[in-house]
Amino acid sequence: MPYFDAASSVPLHPVARQALTAALDEGWADPSRLHREGRRARMLLDAARETAAEAVGCRPDELVFTPSGTAALHTGIAGVLAGRRRAGRGLAVSAVEHSAVLHAAAAHEEGGGSVTEVPVDRTGRVSASAYEAALRDGTADGGTALACLQSANHETGTVQPVAEVAGVCAEAGVPLLVDAAQSLAWGRPEEGWSVLTGSAHKWGGPPGVGLLAVRKGVRFAAPPPSDERERGRSPGFENIPAVVAAAASLRAVRAEADAVAARLRPLIERVRAEVPRSVPDVEVVGDPVHRLPHVVTFSCLYVDGEALLHVLDRADFSVSSGSSCTSSTLTPSHVLRAMGVLSEGNIRLSLPPVPGESVEADVERFLQVLPDAVREVREQVNAPGTTAERSTAGQDGRARDEGPEDRAAPYGEQSAPAPEEGGRELTVNALGTVCPMPVIELARHFDDVPVGGVIVVLADDEAARVDIPAWCEMRGQEFLGVQGDRFRVRRLS
Amino acid sequence: MPYFDAASSVPLHPVARQALTAALDEGWADPSRLHREGRRARMLLDAARETAAEAVGCRPDELVFTPSGTAALHTGIAGVLAGRRRAGRGLAVSAVEHSAVLHAAAAHEEGGGSVTEVPVDRTGRVSASAYEAALRDGTADGGTALACLQSANHETGTVQPVAEVAGVCAEAGVPLLVDAAQSLAWGRPEEGWSVLTGSAHKWGGPPGVGLLAVRKGVRFAAPPPSDERERGRSPGFENIPAVVAAAASLRAVRAEADAVAARLRPLIERVRAEVPRSVPDVEVVGDPVHRLPHVVTFSCLYVDGEALLHVLDRADFSVSSGSSCTSSTLTPSHVLRAMGVLSEGNIRLSLPPVPGESVEADVERFLQVLPDAVREVREQVNAPGTTAERSTAGQDGRARDEGPEDRAAPYGEQSAPAPEEGGRELTVNALGTVCPMPVIELARHFDDVPVGGVIVVLADDEAARVDIPAWCEMRGQEFLGVQGDRFRVRRLS
Structure with missing residues (x-):
């Protein structure tokens, strides 16, 4: 039963299990209490913090434990934005950050702040110069308070140039939050971050533990309400057994x-x-x-x-x-x-x-x-190039009954002269169909257009906006653009 | 080694441990995934929700799991206040709520809302009529959006009249949030709540699990940023092993x-x-x-x-x-x-x-x-009535060196005629000393004042504001009030 979804979550590491079991016996009490059970819990918590700080590369008093990586990101972003409110209300994030970062950015925008999305190249990588430009943009809005960059992407595995971006941020005097959720298992994050976050269940630790490290000197005001636990940065009773297991397993995972x-x-x-x-x-x-x-x-x-x-x-x-x-x-x-x-x-x-x-x-x-x-x-789905398509094109029940080909106009029938092409267009109606049907319709009718001709796909599926241009790129055809639901493609070969 | 601090936290219940161990094997994957590990995790989560909902007395789709009881309170309060913003910005809380409620109330006030504190009697109990009055006060501020009441107090064990207060709230059309952290182990909460919160480590479940139940029909807008997990009310990766253990142990604890x-x-x-x-x-x-x-x-x-x-x-x-x-x-x-x-x-x-x-x-x-x-x-501390005090009053080293008696003025020395008493006052200087010293000074010099006379204690310790009036109540003496650092007490017997 091969499990190939480790970037979502991994089973508990044996060291985590062992530590969790032990800490359930020793670390269940309230660490703010003065009695022996409380003192024992406090000692476990302090030791876990030291271990985790060592793995992250920070001082123990810079690190707090949160209930999840998401909570660490939400608090980290809100905390710097509030602490550095005077520096400006701009937030720069890469376009490929985890949704927890994008949700925090959306909340910032709803609250009146501004967000600049830093683009990536076709491999999913940002460049330091793109961050430089984004920080300049932020200045127009009264200054960028925070930049965010993941250490590596959760969907593609692309590793980001954290140190280079950190250099650009340092030059601009803007703190950099690094979401290290996907890479903490593999090694210490690159230097230069101001705030760092992680999530234990990604490295074989238990769920329920995130890391939030904030460098000394970074202005930080945790979002209210807060309490006196975890330096006022993560309210609620400490989850010591899980924290102990998280720290122990991070050390073990790093060693391997x-x-x-x-x-x-x-x-x-x-x-x-x-x-x-x-x-x-x-x-x-x-x-x-x-x-x-x-x-x-x-x-x-x-x-x-x-x-x-x-x-x-x-x-x-x-x-x-x-x-x-x-x-x-x-x-x-x-x-x-x-x-x-x-x-x-x-x-x-x-x-x-x-x-x-x-x-x-x-x-x-x-x-x-x-x-x-x-x-x-x-x-x-009778995709182009399949046996089903070759032998039964147009005869497959589902395609005939519900597919768009009944609606697909023969070449030229519904098209109007396209003056800028000096030719006619074929229009394919894929409205109401979902991924991958619009692209299949495009491909199926593509040969009906002569080289140099234009095919128009009508599609209202959100994925078509990604996939029709991507198909053109893969096939070496020219994507002319989209207006409303009309995608226009010129046949080049 | 007797542990008598169960209201803070209790060791893991054996059923919780068993469930946790099993769920660590079966429930570590992402429940939003379609693969078998994800589906298995989803099933465990759904089953835990049903069990917990049954114990709480609500529908499974009214209940979400949060990372702590504190998080449940913070989200529950903010969610109703935002959802019912049009109804008004008033929040009514009893004066003896858990600090997590008071922190959320303070955050609401900082954000421009108003908070009415409902008083308690000497046993720590609220009355329905006091809530009725508070809800009327709220109307003056444009309406009360939410009232909060604990089911039982964490410090004194006093059980609150939840159903009566719920009746008053229902009549006023104001939802009632019940913090059931201290009582969920003992039985289902009384009927009438609109929002209910709990905390698993209080009943022998693991840390890292809170409950937040919101009745259908209660307007609720979870504070941003949120994500799609737990109905958008508790962001972050679900802590399924802990949730399973929490639900199983709640059922077990209830049976016992x-x-x-x-x-x-x-x-x-x-x-x-x-x-x-x-x-x-x-x-x-x-x-x-x-x-x-x-x-x-x-x-x-x-x-x-x-x-x-x-x-x-x-x-x-x-x-x-x-x-x-x-x-x-x-x-x-x-x-x-x-x-x-x-x-x-x-x-x-x-x-x-x-x-x-x-x-x-x-x-x-x-x-x-x-x-x-x-x-x-x-x-x-040479307290009144101790052997130390009787035999060595005024000679104890610590008291002589640091204690206030050197500064305590002899009867009348620093006092001015108090026309309203028609007599003189004794002033005792306990400035700079902390609890229990101001009360000890009061007691030690009390007999130096004749019946009907007044003793003034100068004290800047915060606890004196509670303890000097309380001492008067216990001793049957008359507390005349405090102005700045001057506490005035009349000797009645």
Whole structure:
């Protein structure tokens, strides 16, 4: 039963379990009490803080424990924005941050602040110069109070140039919050951060523990209401057993990190190389060099990601698709959208960082299973290039009854002369259909347009905005733009 | 090693431990994922919600899990205040609520809202008519959006008339939030609440779990930033193992509750009766009838609470003093202050609600140890009535060097004629001394004033504001009031 969704959550590390069990016996009392049970709890809490601070690379009194990585991000962002209110109300975040950062940014905007989104390249990487420009933009709004950057992306594994961005921030006198949730297991964050956050269940610690480190000297005003626990930065009774388990497992995971990375990285490289060879119309996304050792993500044209997840689940593979934080919605991942890459049929493999003999064999079996799984899902929707499409095009019941081809106009029928092209346009109606149907309709009718001609796809599915341009990029065709629900593509070859 | 601080936190219930261990294996994955690990986690979460909802007395979709009871209170209060903003900006809270409620109220005031504090009687109990008056006050500010009342007090064990107050609130159309942290272990809350909160580590569940139930129909807007987890009311990765353990242990604790209460209640009654017999100058506080079965609180005149804690700790008793939320500060408990009872030398015994053979014997031994412990602490400060005071009054080194008696003016020396008394006043200078010294100075010099005369105590210790009036009440003397640092007391007998 291979579990390849480690970037979402991993099973408890054996060291975490051991520490948790012990701390449940010793650390259940209120650490602010003067009695022996309280003093024992306080000692465990202090020791856990020292261990975690050492792993993060900060002083113990700079670190507090929060109930989750999300809480650490929310408090970290709100705390600096409030503490540095006089410096300005600007907040700069990369376009591929975790949704917890984007939610905090949206709350800041609702409260009257301004947010600048820093773009990424097609591999999902930011540049120091883009942050420099964003900080300049912030000055126009009265100054940037805070910049945020993840250490590595949760969907693509792309590692960000934290130290370079930190340099730009330092020069501008703007503190940098680094969301290190995806990378803390692998090593100490790069230097230069002002605020750092993490989440224990990502490295094999228990759920219920986040880390929030704030460098001395950074103006910080925790959002009210607060209490006297955790330096006034994380209200509520301390979860000492979980905190002890989190700290102990972080140390243990770090000790194993290099060996685990050396084992997983070649497996990921193999997936990156092999999938495009064995599955047609696949785009492997994320930076090929600057990447986490255990994550690989690819998108498959003409595939419904959820359907592919189910087929892989039947074959015993647990993987994820799109952004974890939008899996209950129909909108495509904001990360893939920001990168400008295909979002349909998106699959992320994130290998568990625990020692185990079967990972290699499991990855090999995944590579064997994947081509048939993708073919099966494509055939369900009569995707271009499938046997189903070639032998029964136009005859498949579902496609005929509900598919858009009945509505697709024959070449030229509904089109009007397009003066700027000097030719006519083919319009394909995919309104009311969802991913991957609009792109399938585009592909299916593409050959009906002569080279140089234009095809118009009518589509109101949110994912089409990501996937039609991405299809053009993959196919070397020209995306002319979208107006309302009209996507225009020129055939170049 | 008797642990008598159950109202702060109790060790993990065996059922909680068992459930936690099992759920760590089964419930570590992200419940929003579609793969089998995610589905398994989702099932555990759903089952835990049903169990907890049954215990609370609400529908599963009315209940969310938060990272702590404090978080449940903060979100519950902010959520109703935001959701009912149009109804008004008034918030009514009893004067003896948990500090988490008072912190949320302070945040509401900072944000421009108004807060009405509902007074309590000398037993710490509110009345429905006092809430009725508070809701009327709120109307003057544009309407009360929310009223808050604890089910039972954490310091005194006093049980509040929740159903009566709920009736008054319903009549006024104001939702009532009930903080049930101290009583959920003992039974379902009384009917009539609109929002209900709880905290698992108070009933033997793990830390890291709070409950927030919001009745259908109550307008609620969770404070931003939020995410899609827990109905948008509690952001961050779900702590499923802890939630499962919390729900399972709540059910188990409830099944045992009547039997445990029947065993603990007579022990508490015995302490309430015996302590005033065996220790002079003690005030047992809290309602004698409407009370939790496991809590008893008393205050000892002329005693430094922290010093008494240490002596009892040496005798192996873990008890607490004052409010748990102010133990790191020097201010007296806001609960005792609101009740108008003595705060100095305050001790709370809260017996663990777990079956165990030694509680009876431990309580007996406590009753044997207590009189000597109090005497020892009183002798350290030369308190009135101690051997030390009788034999060495004015000669004790510490008192002579640092104590206020060198500064205490002889009768009349610093006093001016007090025309309204037609007599002279004795002024005792206790400035710069802390609890219990100002009250000791008052008592020590009290006999120097004739019946009908007035003694003035100069004191700048915060606790004197509670304890000098309380001393008068206990002694049947007349407290004339305080102006600045001048406390005036008339001798009646």
